[in-house]
Amino acid sequence: MQNIVDFIKQTFNTNEFIPLHEPRFIGNEKKYLNDCIDSTFVSSVGKYVDEFEKKFASYIGSKYAIATVNGTAALHISLILANVKDEDEVITQPLTFIATTNAISYCKAKPIFVDVDLDTLGMSPKSLLTFLEQNCEIKDDKCINKTTGKTIKACVPMHTFGHPCKIDEIKGICDKWNIILVEDSAESLGSFYKNKHTGTFGKVSAFSFNGNKIITSGGGGVIVTDDENLAKRAKHITTTAKIPHPYEYVHDEIAYNYRLPNINAALLVAQMENLDKFLDSKRQLSKIYEEFFSTKEIDFIFEPRNSNSNYWLQAVLLKDKTKRDEFLKYTNENGVMTRPIWKLMNELEMYKDCQATSLENAKFLEQRVVNIPSSVRV
Numbered sequence: 168m169q170n171i172v173d174f175i176k177q178t179f180n181t182n183e184f185i186p187l188h189e190p191r192f193i194g195n196e197k198k199y200l201n202d203c204i205d206s207t208f209v210s211s212v213g214k215y216v217d218e219f220e221k222k223f224a225s226y227i228g229s230k231y232a233i234a235t236v237n238g239t240a241a242l243h244i245s246l247i248l249a250n251v252k253d254e255d256e257v258i259t260q261p262l263t264f265i266a267t268t269n270a271i272s273y274c275k276a277k278p279i280f281v282d283v284d285l286d287t288l289g290m291s292p293k294s295l296l297t298f299l300e301q302n303c304e305i306k307d308d309k310c311i312n313k314t315t316g317k318t319i320k321a322c323v324p325m326h327t328f329g330h331p332c333k334i335d336e337i338k339g340i341c342d343k344w345n346i347i348l349v350e351d352s353a354e355s356l357g358s359f360y361k362n363k364h365t366g367t368f369g370k371v372s373a374f375s376f377n378g379n380k381i382i383t384s385g386g387g388g389v390i391v392t393d394d395e396n397l398a399k400r401a402k403h404i405t406t407t408a409k410i411p412h413p414y415e416y417v418h419d420e421i422a423y424n425y426r427l428p429n430i431n432a433a434l435l436v437a438q439m440e441n442l443d444k445f446l447d448s449k450r451q452l453s454k455i456y457e458e459f460f461s462t463k464e465i466d467f468i469f470e471p472r473n474s475n476s477n478y479w480l481q482a483v484l485l486k487d488k489t490k491r492d493e494f495l496k497y498t499n500e501n502g503v504m505t506r507p508i509w510k511l512m513n514e515l516e517m518y519k520d521c522q523a524t525s526l527e528n529a530k531f532l533e534q535r536v537v538n539i540p541s542s543v544r545v
């Protein structure tokens with residue numbers, strides 16, 4: 168395994184510790200931050216939020232983008248926009264970051280877990296359809312789970328590590344079963360499925376700009392949609408539902424303080440300017456890894472068919488859990504940071520009683536997938 172450690176150090180051109188994913192500030196970040204500070208508009212008002220929202224919507228090809236304080240907040244609001252309420256159920260995948268499942272819980276709804284595909288690591292349309300056919304029926308235009316009698320309001324697939332899942336098939340199934348599609352695109356800025364940007368398939372979608380994502384604002388997120396009413400509502404309820412007025416404070420419902428501060432947006436505007444450069448670097452790195460691992464007992468995970476991945480986090484598949492544990496131990500003890508994929512959501516204490524399908528693929532991947540250093544090389 169020393170050869171793997173040596174290769175990664177050589178690839179990143181250093182003998183120092185190599186983190187999994189570092190942000191890069193190689194553009195106008197300081198300039199815009201200074202401008203923001205000089206203007207005194209560092210908080211809830213300022214031009215960078217508007218500028219970022221316009222740029223982001225235009226980049227991914229959606230009509231509207233609403234910036235939020237983080238990706239989890241963006242997901243929470245997305246589910247509210249999908250009208251997910253107390254007593255509802257939401258289908259998602261067990262192999263994801265905890266935020267996906269937590270956002271469902273914030274709406275007091277219950278998650279249901281269907282399996283993922285081995286080639287995309289994301290929700291399997293086949294598993295979704297099988298679950299619906301075996302457990303659900305349409306009644307009064309609602310998708311009813313016959314086991315619980317509850318309504319399945321929404322479905323939240325996630326594009327794992329930036330690799331697009333089979334989102335058009337999932338959308339087709341959701342449309343047929345009257346389920347609202349909400350994409351967790353937190354990891355997939357710059358990823359396209361059949362030449363359409365991830366996050367533009369769902370009725371509403373969420374992205375994250377946390378420090379470890381492909382671009383960052385320190386913390387931040389965005390909601391995207393093509394629906395004007397939903398966009399207006401998203402802005403309203405992420406900004407305390409304040410009615411515009413020259414000086415009075417009138418709020419027309421209980422809402423959230425989820426807006427993105429202008430200073431974070433300034434950072435994001437600068438980061439967006441280098442997104443294409445970051446994407447090139449990540450694709451190049453994927454080629455380097457792919458070639459290196461092709462001669463090893465370890466499979467490099469590459470972008471699924473029909474898609475153009477951002478390769479946000481590079482990943483490999485080990486033969487079994489023992490081999491995975493050896494790999495994790497050796498690399499982490501030798502200055503190369505690697506991390507296993509998440510524990511399955513349905514195995515966590517809070518979600519262990521949720522309804523789930525057999526989840527064979529998710530269980531297989533959980534024991535074998537490891538992320539390896541993925542930072543943009545400068």
Ligand SMILES: *Cc1c(COP(=O)(O)O)cnc(C)c1O
Binds near residue numbers: 325354377
């Ligand atoms: C990063 C991430 C989020 C949101 O994270 P924040 O840290 O709140 O910005 C949501 N879902 C997934 C899958 C993520 O990777």
